[in-house]
Amino acid sequence: MAPQSPIQFIEAALWCTGPFELSYTDPDQKWHIRKDMLSLLQDFPNLSPSMDTYVHNDGSIANLLNAHGAIHVSSSSPEVPLTIWLHENYPYVAPIVIVGLPGVAPSPTIHLDHPFVDPSGLTVSPYIQTWEFPRCNLKDLVRNLVKIFSVDHPFSYSPTSSPFTHPSAVSKKEALDRLAGMLHYNTMALRSETDGEIEELLALQQEMDQRVAIVMTMVQGHERERCELRNRVARLTEEADVLINWIKVHDPKRAVAMGEDGIDDVFEGVDEVSKSRLQCLAADLSIEDTIYALDKAVDEGAVNFETYIRQVRILAREQFFHRAEVVKFETSHQFLYNLV
Known part of the structure; x- marks a missing residue:
């Protein structure tokens, strides 16, 4: 038996019943699918129709028609394998476009920063995002993808940089695609720059936290020192009061005669050595x-x-x-004491 032609396969798949029945129920919808698929395959004969089970992100399963194959985008870049799944609500819902063939991971690997293709191969271009029936169709979708991939191939990092010299140089839709690509790469560059600034600010914040900890340690040290000095002053004041009271008790006449301002005059050296020692101690304290x-x-x-x-x-x-x-006086005194 001769193999089925694409039109025969599409018609047989759309009107098939039983376990292999597709998820398209409306007859008018099936005719739109037939027309768009035939128009697509006529312009892109490298694509082939197929039917298979598709699992949506929410876990729901549908039997869908797809067109898969490789599209040629330019003479200097490799072909792009493509699978176009027709959603069960097509043509009112945009098709699902995957870079890669059914059951085969895209090779070589898609570069991470592509503006329209994520690493899994899912393709979301402005044409798909603004899909509207009957303005949009499969043939124009693939043509749009060819233009996009010729500027920014999914398998090689080549951010778009084509200047817009005049509005008539490119179509409105192509200008929108290029603008979306440029915005994507500008956003990625800005995000990278922002991440670098955030890292610098975090490092600066860490350094400031360390400095705050050092300053707090110094402040706490000064606070302890102030408390120690305050306690020392209180202790010396208490000792001075005890001394004054002792003088008032044991030598009241002298205490009344000299007053509190002359308290230092109470202590007198009994000899020249004692007087010199007192003078040295007073000078040290002053x-x-x-x-x-x-x-x-x-x-x-x-x-x-x-x-x-x-x-x-x-x-x-x-x-x-x-x-x-003072040390010399004390040493001499200790020496004399030992002799005695």
């Missing part, structure tokens, strides 16, 4: 108070840092000599 006052002046901006460093060095050198004298 230098300590001076350095503290310089610290406050630097914090308030009254003294610049260079002047502060220079004065502190001078005072620290002088304080060192006074403390050395």
